Amino acid sequence: MNSSLRLRAGLVSVVLLAAFLGIWHLATRSTAPVATMSPEYAKLMGLTATQGKSAMPGPLDVGAKLFEHLKRPFYDNGPNDKGLGIQLAYSIARVGTGYLLAVLVAIPLGFLIGMSPLLSKALDPFIQVLKPISPLAWMPLALYTIKDSSVSAIFVIFICSIWPMLLNTVFGVASVRKEWINVARTLEVGTIRRAFTVILPAAAPTILTGMRISIGIAWLVIVAAEMLVGGTGIGYFVWNEWNNLSITNVIIAILLIGIVGMLLDQILARFTRMVTFPE
Amino acid sequence: MSTFDNPFDPDRNLRAGCVCGQHQSAAEHEQATALRCDPVESEEKRYEGVVAAAVMRAMFPQDVARRAFLKSVGASTALAALSQFFPLKTATEVFAQAGAPEKKDLKVGFIPITCATPIIMAAPLGFYAKHGLNVEVVKTAGWAVIRDKTINKEYDAAHMLAPMPIAISLGLGANAIPFAVPAIENINGQGIVLAMKHKDKRDPKDWKGLKFAIPFDYSMHNYLLRYYLAEHGLDPDTDVQLRAVPPPEMVANLRADNIDGFLAPDNICQRAIYDGAGFMHLLSKEIWDGHPCCSFAASREFITTAPNSFAALTRAIVDATAYASKAENRKQIAEAIAPANYINAPVTVLEQVLTGTYADGLGGVKTDAKRVDFDPFPWQSFAVWMLTQMKRWGQIKGDVDYKAVAEQVYLATDTKKLMTEMGLSPPASAYKSFAVMGKTFDPEKPDDYVASFKIRKAS
Numbered sequence: 140m141n142s143s144l145r146l147r148a149g150l151v152s153v154v155l156l157a158a159f160l161g162i163w164h165l166a167t168r169s170t171a172p173v174a175t176m177s178p179e180y181a182k183l184m185g186l187t188a189t190q191g192k193s194a195m196p197g198p199l200d201v202g203a204k205l206f207e208h209l210k211r212p213f214y215d216n217g218p219n220d221k222g223l224g225i226q227l228a229y230s231i232a233r234v235g236t237g238y239l240l241a242v243l244v245a246i247p248l249g250f251l252i253g254m255s256p257l258l259s260k261a262l263d264p265f266i267q268v269l270k271p272i273s274p275l276a277w278m279p280l281a282l283y284t285i286k287d288s289s290v291s292a293i294f295v296i297f298i299c300s301i302w303p304m305l306l307n308t309v310f311g312v313a314s315v316r317k318e319w320i321n322v323a324r325t326l327e328v329g330t331i332r333r334a335f336t337v338i339l340p341a342a343a344p345t346i347l348t349g350m351r352i353s354i355g356i357a358w359l360v361i362v363a364a365e366m367l368v369g370g371t372g373i374g375y376f377v378w379n380e381w382n383n384l385s386i387t388n389v390i391i392a393i394l395l396i397g398i399v400g401m402l403l404d405q406i407l408a409r410f411t412r413m414v415t416f417p418e
Numbered sequence: 419m420s421t422f423d424n425p426f427d428p429d430r431n432l433r434a435g436c437v438c439g440q441h442q443s444a445a446e447h448e449q450a451t452a453l454r455c456d457p458v459e460s461e462e463k464r465y466e467g468v469v470a471a472a473v474m475r476a477m478f479p480q481d482v483a484r485r486a487f488l489k490s491v492g493a494s495t496a497l498a499a500l501s502q503f504f505p506l507k508t509a510t511e512v513f514a515q516a517g518a519p520e521k522k523d524l525k526v527g528f529i530p531i532t533c534a535t536p537i538i539m540a541a542p543l544g545f546y547a548k549h550g551l552n553v554e555v556v557k558t559a560g561w562a563v564i565r566d567k568t569i570n571k572e573y574d575a576a577h578m579l580a581p582m583p584i585a586i587s588l589g590l591g592a593n594a595i596p597f598a599v600p601a602i603e604n605i606n607g608q609g610i611v612l613a614m615k616h617k618d619k620r621d622p623k624d625w626k627g628l629k630f631a632i633p634f635d636y637s638m639h640n641y642l643l644r645y646y647l648a649e650h651g652l653d654p655d656t657d658v659q660l661r662a663v664p665p666p667e668m669v670a671n672l673r674a675d676n677i678d679g680f681l682a683p684d685n686i687c688q689r690a691i692y693d694g695a696g697f698m699h700l701l702s703k704e705i706w707d708g709h710p711c712c713s714f715a716a717s718r719e720f721i722t723t724a725p726n727s728f729a730a731l732t733r734a735i736v737d738a739t740a741y742a743s744k745a746e747n748r749k750q751i752a753e754a755i756a757p758a759n760y761i762n763a764p765v766t767v768l769e770q771v772l773t774g775t776y777a778d779g780l781g782g783v784k785t786d787a788k789r790v791d792f793d794p795f796p797w798q799s800f801a802v803w804m805l806t807q808m809k810r811w812g813q814i815k816g817d818v819d820y821k822a823v824a825e826q827v828y829l830a831t832d833t834k835k836l837m838t839e840m841g842l843s844p845p846a847s848a849y850k851s852f853a854v855m856g857k858t859f860d861p862e863k864p865d866d867y868v869a870s871f872k873i874r875k876a877s
Contacts, residue, residue, distance in 0.1 A: 176781055183770055183777035188694030194673065219557040220759035286570040288563075369559035378559055382530055382666045383762040384689065 160198045167197040196387040204387045205394070223376065223391075227399060230365065230372040233289075234357045234403075237296025241353065245301045246346060249308025250334065253342070259309065266305065274299035274360045278367055288368040295364050300353035307349025311342030343414040351407040358400045373399075517726035522551055524727060527558045527567055527576040530761045531665065531683040532771050532790060533604045533712035534577045535751060536738040538761065542754045545738040549730045557760070560664055561634040568717065569595055574724075575716035575731055577603060581804040583715040584827050585636040590813055596718035599796050600732040600829045600836075601739065603712040607771070607790030608639055608702035609687040610646070612679035613672050617697060617780060622650035631663035631671065631680035641807040642705050643681040648873040649855050655811075655875065672696050683711065684771045684790055685763055690779075692767050697779025701789055706854040708791075710800045732836055739794040740842065745787055748772040795837070796828040798848040799861035806864045812875035820864040 176189070186192040196204075212224030252258045274295050281291035315338050323333045365374025373392055380388035488496055524546075528534040538555055540546050546553035558564040561579060565586060568576045583597035612619070619625070625647070632640045644654040654660055663671065665686040671677045673695040680686075681702070690696040702709065714735050721728045741747055752768040755761050761768065770776035774789040801824035808814045830848030837844040849861045859867055868874070 177783075180777050180781060180783050183692070183766060183783065185692040185694065185764070188692065194693065216757070217759045218554050220757065220762075282566050282570070286572075288567060288570075288572060367559060367563065369557065369563065375559075379557065379758070379762055383758075384666055384669055384693065 163198050167193040167195045194386065196390065200387050201390050205391050208391060218370075219379070221371065223373075223395065226371060226373045226376045227395065230361050230374065231399070233292050233365075233372065234296055234354075234361050237293040238300050238354060238357050240293070240297045241301040241304060241357075242350065244297075245304035245349075245353075246308050249305045249346070250312055250338075252305075253309040253312025254334070254338070259313070266302065270302045270306070274356075275363055275367070278364060282368070288370060292361070292364045292368055292372075296357045296360060299360050300357040303352040303356065304346070304349040307352070308342065308346050311345030311349075312338055314345075315341040340414070340416075344411060347407065347411040347414060351404060351411060354403050354407055355400065358396075358403055362396055517729070519550055519727040519730045520724040521574070521727045524551055524553045524574040524731065525556055525572065526553055526731075527556050527564045527573040529561065529564060529577055530557055530763075531712075532685045532755075532761065532768060533607055533683050534761075535742055535755060535772070535790075536601075536603055536735055536792060536794075537577050537714060538755045539742065539751050540734050540738040542760070543738070543741070543751075545734045545741070546731075549734040549737070551727070551730050551734060553731070553734075555760075561637075568597075568715070569593070571717075571720075574720055574727070575714065578713050578715040579634055579637040579639075580710040580713045580800065581636045581638065581641070581808070582634075583713060584801055584804055584823060585808075585813075587827050588814065588823065590808070591636065597715050597827060598718055598721060598829050599713045599715050599801075599827055600728070600833050601714045601735045601794040602710045602796050602800070603714055603735075603739070603792075603794075605708050605710055605791050605793050606701065606703040606788060607684045607711045608642065608681060609684065610643070610679060610681050610699040610702070611672070611687045611690050611696040611779075612699045613675065613677075613696050614694075614779075615675075616678060620699065622647060622652065625650075625652060625678075626657050628678040629659040629661065629676075631661050631668045631677050631682070633665055633668075633682060634662055636808075636813070638702075638709060638711055638804070639681045639683065641804065641811075642702055642709065644811060645807070645854060646681075646705050648871065651873075653873050669693060669695055685761065685767050688767045688770050688776060689763065691777055692764065692770075694779075698776075698784075701786065703786070703788060706852070707788070708793075708852065709854075710797075711790075713796070714794075729836060732833065733840060736794045736833070736837060736840065736842070739792045742792040745773070794833070795844055796830050796833055796848075797850055798824040798828045798830050799850050799852070799859075801828045802849075802861045802864050803854075803859055806859075806868050809868050810871055810874045818864075820861075 176184075181189045187194055208223045212222045214222040215225060252262055277295050277298055278291065281294045282288060285291050285294060319337055319341060320333070323337045328336070361372065362374040362377065365372035366378040367374075369375050369378060373396060377389055377392045380392065526537055528537050541553060541555045556573065558567065558576075561582065564573070564576050564578065565582065567573050568578075569586070578599075580599070580602065583599050585591055586595055586597045588594060616628075630643060632643055634640065640660070643660070647654045647658060652658060661677070663677070663680070665682050668677070668680045668682055668686060669690045672680065672690055673693070679696070679699065687698060691698060702711075714732075716728060716731075742751055749769060749772075752765055752772045756763055756765045756768050771790055774787040775783065775785045776789070778784050798821070802820045805814070805818055805820050805823060809818055825848075828848070834844040834848075851858060851860055853859065
């Protein structure tokens with residue numbers, strides 16, 4: 140029963156994909172030449188103008204271009220032209236750095252706030268104000284004060300991934316069952332030991348959920364940040380291709396961004412399953 | 419007398435007046451013959467000539483005595499005799515290297531448009547290397563970012579719109595930080611492109627209510643479009659909409675019918691035509707032939723901390739600009755700057771811009787060899803004109819010391835010295851008068867010029 144459901148779902152997915160590709164292909168076919176023009180003039184014009192080719196590339200164009208990129212993902216033609224693999228690596232490294240810094244700050248701080256109702260109340264207004272600020276709104280300020288575009292991009296990742304982790308850690312720590320803490324207290328377990336042996340395991344699933352939300356946001360933000368500051372990364376790649384009005388490459392980048400984002404999310408999801416326990 | 423008159427010429431004119439005899443003074447002659455940027459001989463030959471000339475002068479400080487000597491033995495014998503006892507070759511090498519650069523590894527930012535041609539091509543064609551520098555040219559996402567990164571010192575120097583260094587130095591739209599321009603990147607090289615649906619609406623008087631895009635507020639694009647509209651009786655602040663839009667988005671917006679036209683830097687204009695989204699209404703050179711477009715800029719701080727690097731960088735740019743000014747090199751340049759690493763655009767588009775034989779978008783092929791041109795001399799009168807327009811449109815208020823600002827930002831004197839050292843012939847004065855849409859601009863009377871416009875922002 141279960142395996143048949145999975146089979147049927149897979150079949151529906153394939154049919155949907157095929158239908159999507161088919162419609163895409165039909166919608167972007169090139170028509171006959173739009174108007175008669177002198178050959179000398181036609182030579183100076185692009186395909187859109189001469190053959191009525193749609194400005195949108197079809198799935199075959201994208202596929203061919205994607206294959207070309209995958210054949211040599213790590214080429215390096217100087218500072219402004221690197222392979223897709225290298226660009227993705229830059230973006231992942233930036234996200235990783237900013238995200239790890241956020242983990243280092245958010246989880247201990249969240250623990251502290253969660254265990255102390257006083258701190259929780261005192262810091263709450265700050266968190267509430269800072270949380271909804273769009274990460275990119277920080278960008279001009281970061282560029283202006285940090286004076287380094289690469290560090291600014293990392294800072295933006297840091298500042299946007301810290302809040303979900305912090306809030307989830309606070310929530311997870313604060314809602315550990317009172318009975319368990321009371322048992323620990325009865326057994327005269329010290330504060331630090333109590334935090335690590337009782338509270339941390341109990342709050343771990345909530346904390347990891349926060350981390351999972353954060354990595355998703357960080358990956359969303361890096362593309363926009365790199366489009367702004369330029370230089371390297373998948374966001375820069377999108378900007379560079381947009382600059383050339385190459386929609387084919389932009390679509391490829393979108394596809395890859397989606398796949399990498401999914402992979403990052405899956406890694407965190409696996410960690411979450413590892414620490415979750417049935418009650 | 420210029421250092422570059424040939425002291426080996428026995429028929430040299432020793433009286434007052436100029437070489438050709440048609441002008442009152444040598445200075446006037448030089449100004450009349452204007453800037454001849456094309457290096458006549460190879461770099462090495464040029465330096466050799468410079469050094470030999472200096473030695474010859476030192477040996478015979480009296481013009482009359484030198485002439486007698488040359489007449490009796492002949493120029494080539496004199497040169498041969500000179501090199502017998504003076505190490506001309508070594509001296510030439512020492513001269514060519516000038517001061518060693520304080521910093522060899524430099525970063526120069528650019529925006530991917532054909533205006534940046536000299537800055538970009540100097541990398542693949544080896545002009546930076548020739549002047550002893552290792553320069554990395556970095557593509558940058560927009561004018562505000564290039565401004566911030568240059569202020570942050572991530573870039574040592576950068577490609578900027580010609581009015582930008584003036585605006586930054588004055589603190590318009592940024593903190594006031596003294597910037598300087600040793601070279602103009604390109605002259606002309608912009609155009610007004612309209613959406614296809616306006617192909618019968620060629621009279622600007624019918625443009626009321628249209629939406630136009632410009633790349634940046636402090637740009638020649640903005641000032642030229644405003645000038646053009648105002649000359650046709652439209653107030654650019656109330657009769658049309660002007661939006662600052664990044665160039666690639668201009669093409670997409672034009673196609674999407676979101677804007678009616680734009681005044682943009684080239685290859686973007688040609689790109690819109692290439693993609694069938696618009697047509698060329700007119701080239702910016704039809705508004706003002708020979709107008710500056712983009713500049714090469716660096717902060718004063720960089721210039722004072724690394725003067726030799728800055729001089730070498732300027733030499734490389736001037737050298738590249740001289741190379742780009744020659745029509746026969748343009749195809750090679752188009753190929754060199756087209757790859758993804760640099761402008762990242764189809765070669766056909768760049769070739770049409772640089773060679774001046776282009777499709778106009780309406781089915782015709784037009785030819786204008788000066789569609790974009792290259793001439794590095796930073797005329798201070800250009801800066802004065804930009805200041806008059808900043809004043810005209812309310813970007814600066816109150817009294818302006820036009821000349822003081824122009825002379826502080828546009829380094830005509832230093833550039834003239836460098837160009838002379840390189841064997842090029844810069845103009846004698848840094849001010850010249852020119853006409854914009856038939857109206858003459860006198861750099862000596864900027865306030866009168868501003869007051870003479872009927873349409874302007876009251877301030």
